[in-house]
Amino acid sequence: MTGTALAPRPAAAPAKSRTPLGRHRLADPAVGVWLAAAAVTALGWIVVDARGGDFLTLTNVVGILQNSVALGLVAVGQTAVILTGSLDLSVAYLISLGTLVAATTMEDGSVVTGVLAVLALSAAVGLANGLIVTGLKVNAFIATLGTAFILRGWIEDNYTGPAGKVPASFQHLGYDRMGPVPVSLFLLLAVTVALWVITRRTRFGHHLYATGGDEHAARLSGVRTRRTVIAAHVLCSLCVGAAALFLASRLGAGAPWAGTEARYDLESIAAVVLGGTVLAGGRGGVVGTLGGVLVLAVLDSVFNQLGVDPFFKNVVRGVVIIAAVALYARRGARRSA
């Protein structure tokens, strides 16, 4: 968990160290959000236990982790895109289409072809997003919204309801456990570690941060910003493809509502921002994002245990997201105008 301060930030406002050095790490959102996750867990534990429930049971903890896998995969991918100053609103429909493609392909062919088909589809969509954003110079918001519409039409035209069937061998991904730990959690961890290495330890990763920090400066310093943005979109879509595979294995079939019902597009952006990544790009990282996902999952679990009205959950969710970002804005350096 290296501090975000280590990230190359070519032109972003230098972190004005209003805080003394020792507290600097606490001010780092990535650390903050994990502390917040711990605090929410402790609070939930106290509240639920006080009401006679059991919060920190093994099943419950495993459940929380299991529930955060899909959103986690999407949000980690979304982080890469947001770091470059872009964003991806097409993830929800890509997940839906991914589950459908996975399930229908696996029904006729093998698991391997299904996985490959989904990953190829994801890479293609990511490439399209990246090319539209960089080549046609369409604002990422509109470009990926357009892709989302295109995918939605594709889904609604070709599938009327759940389709295909996932073989039992593939459902191991969704349901198996190694000891108490669900296998899918390892998928999330593997993807996260891979993205952490890519963003923090490779040249491409430095280019990601540089492009997001100040695209113009990055370009003038010799970074191929277009390529970087395109690669980030492909990376994001591949993560989304992984989430689609997980959900397909979980559902046992493809479903047109798999991605849209849970609103993975906006939820993933919320999780990324909750994790301290700046929406304008250039600052943040996947570690914080994972913390953000965990906070949302723990909150969900607490509310379920308390039997809170599901609609009220959304209210609290909205408040938490706004409050967290307001807190970062206060703590962090001045927002560069």
Place this chain on the structure above:
Amino acid sequence: MSTGTATDAPQKRAPAPATATYRTIARVLGTGAPVYALLIVLLVALAATDPGFYEPDRFLAFVKRAAPLVILAAGQYLVIVCGEFDLSVGAIVTAGVVAAAEVYGTYPDAPWALMTAGLLLAGAAAGLLNGLITTVLRVPSFITTLGMMLILEGAVFYWTGGSPQGRLPEDFRRLGRDTALGWLPWAVLACVVAGVLVVLLMRSDFGRTLVATGDSERAARLAGVRVRRVRVLAFVLSGVAAALAAVLVGGFSGVSAQAGRGYEFEAITAVVLGGVALGGGRGSVVAAMAGAFSLQALFTFLNLQGVSGALESTVQGVIVIAAVGLGAADFSRLRRRAHPPGPPTAAPPAPATPSRTHREGHPHDPQP
């Protein structure tokens, strides 16, 4: 009236060897040129497929259907041109419709004028909250309004127990349904009035400071603009516009939990289609409203063409990307011709075209 304020202020000389006519046309149309072309193409196509389309009744019905989106686009324009987003408008529409039905459930005799005023006020309050959180707490507006959307939707369904019920009385629905003088739908009248008001607003001092704020917050502040106040006001007006749209939508389609779903994206799409730069500082409100009309015309056209409802969104997506991409591409080509040397990709665009180009070097520079 065909230009908003954005285009007529700082037009310095265009050193390009462009003809005077080109310059005049470009100046009048500003960055909205592609959307007017798109709108004309769509309207001609509509006339070609459906000869009866321009009969007064049917054309007014078309405008009436477009009215909520046009009003939303006008409100969204104010927010976008000062460099922010408002994702909460769809939720405000839903919340407005559902809340009106709930209140009528309790007080069946509430006068419609009071109810409408109450909704507009509530919309203003939601907008005020959005604006204050964005400016005072410095939360990016994308997140503020996303949170507001979750809060409003959650609150409305929590209040109604998940399934909004009740119905809206006739006199409340009149604004969305009925006609004035026997032929002019109230919705069209509301749309025109809102349009005229917003154009006047953009020509006032407030409009100019709003655009200046979106163009460069720092410069605007140094020039003495009360940046925060201007932004908050833009959010308030967007909230009011959303509430007005809620009254219209409630009028013609009644109570539904889906009333405003997707409207936020449609409104933003319409504004961007109108050539308004996300990130602010550029584009005219008339073009934004023309964008809304184009979107509605597109939906109508696809319907008439019998494109299956499913594929409709695919076509919509392609056209939106193409229109926006074409707009960007066209201008950059003109600019390049004006300045022959220079690498095609990396050249920071010089202020040559008759629009404010100096921001285009940083497509991502404000946050999306």
